[in-house]
Amino acid sequence: MTVIAVVADPPRPGLALATLTKSSPLSDSEAADLYAASLKDTVRAVERSGGELLVNYRPDEMLPDEHASEQSAEAELRALVADALEDPSEARFEVQVGSTPSARAGNTVTHLLDREEVQSAAVVPGTAPMLTRQTIDGAAMKLRRNEVVLGPSARGGVYFAGFTTADLDFEDAYAVPEIETLTTRGADAGHEVEFLATQTRVETGADLLSLVPVLNARIAAGRIVPEHTTTLIREWGLRVVEEDGEPTLVRE
Numbered sequence: 001m002t003v004i005a006v007v008a009d010p011p012r013p014g015l016a017l018a019t020l021t022k023s024s025p026l027s028d029s030e031a032a033d034l035y036a037a038s039l040k041d042t043v044r045a046v047e048r049s050g051g052e053l054l055v056n057y058r059p060d061e062m063l064p065d066e067h068a069s070e071q072s073a074e075a076e077l078r079a080l081v082a083d084a085l086e087d088p089s090e091a092r093f094e095v096q097v098g099s100t101p102s103a104r105a106g107n108t109v110t111h112l113l114d115r116e117e118v119q120s121a122a123v124v125p126g127t128a129p130m131l132t133r134q135t136i137d138g139a140a141m142k143l144r145r146n147e148v149v150l151g152p153s154a155r156g157g158v159y160f161a162g163f164t165t166a167d168l169d170f171e172d173a174y175a176v177p178e179i180e181t182l183t184t185r186g187a188d189a190g191h192e193v194e195f196l197a198t199q200t201r202v203e204t205g206a207d208l209l210s211l212v213p214v215l216n217a218r219i220a221a222g223r224i225v226p227e228h229t230t231t232l233i234r235e236w237g238l239r240v241v242e243e244d245g246e247p248t249l250v251r252e
Contacts, residue, residue, distance in 0.1 A: 002120040002140045005056040010076040011036035015067040023205030039126035040084035041226035049136035106170025113166045122162035129226040147191035153201035
């Protein structure tokens with residue numbers, strides 16, 4: 001069984017998807033709501049898969065002071081995850097350890113593989129709403145034959161990073177471009193690296209520009225869509241139109 005560590009922050013305005021408001025029609029509050037919806041869809045996909053869900057969150061002392069809240073990060077995320085899952089008791093929560101995203105990912109993978117001796121471990125951001133049970137289970141199959149399995153996203157990012165060994169050099173392993181850096185670290189350690197199909201990781205307006213037409217197309221075709229993310233996008237009337245010869249994200 002693969003343990004899927006979903007990296008999560010509490011969905012607070014100005015903290016969650018902070019850069020999205022600079023490149024989209026969304027406000028800070030709406031960006032936080034979109035992050036919450038995406039996180040719900042992500043953990044729901046893990047629950048439906050054959051993997052084990054681990055919510056890996058930053059504790060309050062690791063969050064910027066301006067985003068402090070009376071409710072703890074853990075309590076906020078537990079409530080959100082409980083609302084998303086059919087069986088909330090299946091979710092495990094653990095704090096992140098490390099001063100950088102690369103260090104936190106490396107510490108999580110190392111702990112799971114070396115300390116808990118799980119067969120494989122994966123790190124997934126809470127901004128991967130298109131993640132599906134089939135993708136996760138397919139990645140688990142690839143991890144039986146490859147030590148590293150990566151899911152590429154736009155601009156050289158990754159939405160899935162799975163490992164069966166922790167002997168990679170994880171220092172700055174998520175340096176841009178993530179997909180290239182992680183692949184190089186795996187190859188340098190003498191491991192086989194395999195890839196998943198590309199999926200959108202929602203972080204910028206450009207990501208929404210890619211995601212919105214796909215969701216609308218899947219709805220028109222009667223296909224499965226991420227419930228929480230799609231509901232918000234439809235509620236806000238987000239769509240892509242042509243303006244001055246370029247695809248542009250607008251809201252009706």
